[in-house]
Amino acid sequence: xxxxxxxxxxxxxxxxxxxxxxxxxxxxxxxxxxxxxxxxxxxxxxxxxxxxxxxxxxxxxxxxxxxxxxxxxxxxxxxxxxxxxxxxxxxxxxxxxxxxxxxxxxxxxxxxxxxxxxxxxxxxxxxxxxxxxxxxxxxxx
Numbered sequence: 821x822x823x824x825x826x827x828x829x830x831x832x833x834x835x836x837x838x839x840x841x842x843x844x845x846x847x848x849x850x851x852x853x854x855x856x857x858x859x860x861x862x863x864x865x866x867x868x869x870x871x872x873x874x875x876x877x878x879x880x881x882x883x884x885x886x887x888x889x890x891x892x893x894x895x896x897x898x899x900x901x902x903x904x905x906x907x908x909x910x911x912x913x914x915x916x917x918x919x920x921x922x923x924x925x926x927x928x929x930x931x932x933x934x935x936x937x938x939x940x941x942x943x944x945x946x947x948x949x950x951x952x953x954x955x956x957x958x959x960x961x
Contacts, residue, residue: 825960832931835956835959836900837899838951838952838956839897839900839903839956840897840898840900842897842898842910842952842953843893843895843897843898843899844894844898844908845894845899845949846890846891846893846897846910847890847891847894847895848894849861849890849894850886850887850888850889850890850891850892850893850894851887851891852887853865853883853884853886853887853890854884854887854891861942862883863879864920864924864927865883865886866879866880866882866883866884866922867879867920867923867924868916868919868920868923868924869882869883869885869886870882871919872916872919872923876897880961889909889913890913891910891925892906893910893913897910903956903960904960905954906955907956907957907960908957910949910953911950911953911954911957914946914949914950914953915950916945917943917946918946920939920943921940921943927939927940928940928943
């Protein structure tokens with residue numbers, strides 16, 4: 821089967837659409853974290869960052885840094901510049917989103933290992949994002 825390509829990078833036409841879609845999600849979720857109380861993941865993200873850094877980064881500072889990280893990934897993917905860097909940063913980010921499953925299992929599971937809370941479902945859906953990002957990264961020249 822022949823895949824139609826666009827531009828000199830030989831990417832399928834849907835590549836840009838997927839990159840912009842991921843960028844929009846990152847931009848939106850990152851922007852919410854700049855405004856206290858708007859992100860439903862705010863407490864979980866702050867607590868996770870504090871645990872990951874052994875308390876050297878406070879939840880508040882960690883949330884600002886996470887907001888900047890997500891927002892930057894979103895901008896880069898939306899604009900289409902430095903996609904390799906953006907996807908690499910996104911993959912690192914998305915892998916770290918799984919850490920609450922280990923640090924805070926009581927928040928993620930109603931019945932370990934298969935009964936997920938809403939928080940657990942929010943985390944597990946990132947498997948799809950991870951797969952898409954890895955596939956996109958492999959297609960870049």
